[in-house]
Amino acid sequence: MDYTKKIIYQSNYWYNDGLKKAQIRDMSGAVLSLRRSLQYNRGNIAARNLLGLVYYGRGEVSEGLVEWIISKNLKPRDNIANYFINKVQNSASKLETINQAIKKYNQCLSYCAQNGEDLAVIQLKKVVTDHPSFLKAYQLLALLYLHTEQYAKARQVLKTARKLDTTNEMTLRYMHELMNVRGKRNRKAEKNKKGETVEYHLGNETIIQPKNSAIKELAGHFTVMNILVGAAIGAAIVWFLIAPAVNQSKTESHNKEILEYSEQINSLESQASALQKTLDNYRASGEDAEADAQTAAQTVESYENLMAASSQYDSGSYSEDVIADTLINVNREVLGESGQARYDELTGNIYPRACDIKYNAGNESLEVANYDNAITQLSAVVRMDESYDNGGALLNLGLAYMGNGDNDNAITYLKRLTELFPDTDKAAEAQANLDTISQQQAAEDGNTEE
Template sequence: MNCYNCGCRLSEKDFCTSCGADVSVYKKIIHISNRFYNDGLEKANVRDLSGAITSLRQSLKFNKNNIKARNLLGLVYFEIGEVVAALSEWVISKNIRSSKNIADDYINAIQTNPARLDTINQTIKKYNQALAYCTQDSLDLAVIQLKKVLSLNSKFVRAHQLLALIYIHNEEWEKARKELLKCCNIDANNTSTLRYLKEIDHVSSVEEDKSKSTREKKKENDEVVRYQSGNETIIQPINTKEQSGFSSIFNIIIGAVIGLAVAWFLILPARISSAKANINQELKTVSEQSDVKTSTIADLQQQVDTLTASNAELTTQVSSYEGDNGTLQASNSLLKAADLYIADASDVTIIADVLATIDEEAMGDTASKEFKQLYDALMADVGPKVSESYYSTGYAAYKKSDYTTAITDLTKAFEFDNTNGEALYNLANAYNKNGDVTNAKKTYAQVIELFPDTERAKRAKDSIAQLNNE
């Protein structure tokens, strides 16, 4: 402690040992200031921050140079979210004692972090905005703003209190209580907080009493019937019916119905959905299998087409082979005819029958030169005889007007001997007589062509003319 007059350090005496000034009252003032500081410190230690602020302010009123008290006051302000007030105290403290002052650290901690400083500023602005909303009766907006403020600085006691006040105004007692309890956790002995809490407790107890009495009254009314009988008030309890067996059964039925409804509306749709999913899966599988089978069928169809083409080709080949076989058969027949001719040359009918089985036209170019030579030799020797034989039978049939047999035999007679003009002419006549005009004309024309300048040709011409005139 220094003398207010000369600044010299004071001793235990009531006067300054340097300048002699009376410092007894001054010392008492300083002691009171220190006393308040101690009081403030004690309160701050038990989180009675409001009490601490009061004591520390008192301390500073006695001695503005009480640096410890001022720094602690700033710290307490900071704790309850009053950052600007805290900064003010620390700045003043730093001005009073520029060195070895913890306020310097506090200020630096805030000032060196621009983001934190900005957050502090935003918090204050939002709080002021919320307060403005309250005065404009826009309490919903105020609540929103205050919630934002508290999300930025959860220790802002005044914001908690204002929010609690709004909740109280809206009769949201539990929310208000919650906010106030948060206030108490920061500042345990704040008068406003405690007053609000008391009010909430009072309202809650009143409401509880009311509801309790209402419940009791209702219960009482439910249980008894009061009526006046002369001068007496009769309170008669209401007989409550015991649950009968029927009601039990009814309740069971209701329970069963509810159970069924739950099954119908909750379980069944899930089952149906599951079954549908399974069906879809199976359908997908079947569809895939069907695709595979379709593909297989297409392949098989292609194979069938290929095989059909192959079959047709082979059939053609077989036909050609059959042709060869026919040639062979013709060769066999020719050999047989030759054999018969060697055995008995006079039996021309049998030889002719065997030679008739040889289809000369069908052989075409496939027949060998030797085959043709043998065939022609046989025909040259046997042909006229056979022709004569057929002619005889044919002509006899013609004479008997058996034109069908005549046509057959005369045809063969001309086939075996194409120089037999008589056979051809009579064949034409047989056709004519048989009414086959077309073949008749054709055969007559053949007679004219093959045997010109003969009597038969002349007669054939006459016959054609006659047929044309008819």
């Protein structure tokens, strides 16, 4: 099975699905599909660029920039992500406006936690004006309108939010709640209306007239008293309501001034660290993108080598040592479940015989002082089976490096032998050679000092 083609096919399938959803403003669905596309192939540049556009389209500018920066690191040239990044960076004033809008949104969350819904509503109106595509701000504003029973305003805000993302779960949940509340209010009004009328049947005709109440019948008898009571109530309203309203107006004006000063202070405090934070984010994104690129390249290379080794094995035209040279370059950890199963099957069938062939060839080269070929053959044996011949492969590989004048690698493999097989004849021989290398290095150091 061509695993690479299968992975690329799945990635492209989910990219096309995300593109269709983005075209009908189904942003939430598009995000899910595009993320799945990138799970199959992190190097799918089109999917990553489109994901950045979807984030940007619903007001999440920083998330969009992250995706474009990763895309740029994966493909520095001929990449439309460069255009998107430059366009955002060149609009410094717009970027600063968006940054301030996000800070105000976060401040609104604090107001809500402190029961300051009125301040939060005022602030959120400014946020959606400055940043018209900020979906989360519309949702929070609608929630506050629902909480304060301003249902008409909530409905208007939710309609705008749904235009930004037609299937967002949070927006749909708020709309459902609004419909439930309106239904209850309509049923209550209908019930009250029914209670205020009386129906009479006269022949085949039905006559509906308002229901007379005891209060209405008595109203005519107490007209003068009602006028006097009304005058008294008017005087009380002047004394108890108008005067406090003036004081409340002054208090609200003072609160607005405090809010404006607070915003200015927060803005000044954040400006000092904003550039440094942005730079840190770019650096972190660059490092993550580089790691993703290396992992993607390693995954593709491992699948290609696995498929090549599988084809060689199935053809029956290649010896085990030749197939092993291909299979040895496969990293099992980056393979999927089916890929790992195939890898284990091949290594189980090929490695034992390949080790025998390469071990014998390496020993023959070592005996005739062909150290380069001995290192090549024995290194492959150690990579396939480190404990082959109870440490014989490690011992002979260390001796080949000694003969080639590479004492650093010789020490590495000889020490590994003493760790894996202590108290054996091979370990004793390895230690004797380590002592020889140590004596040679000490003599060389003495000559250098003289």
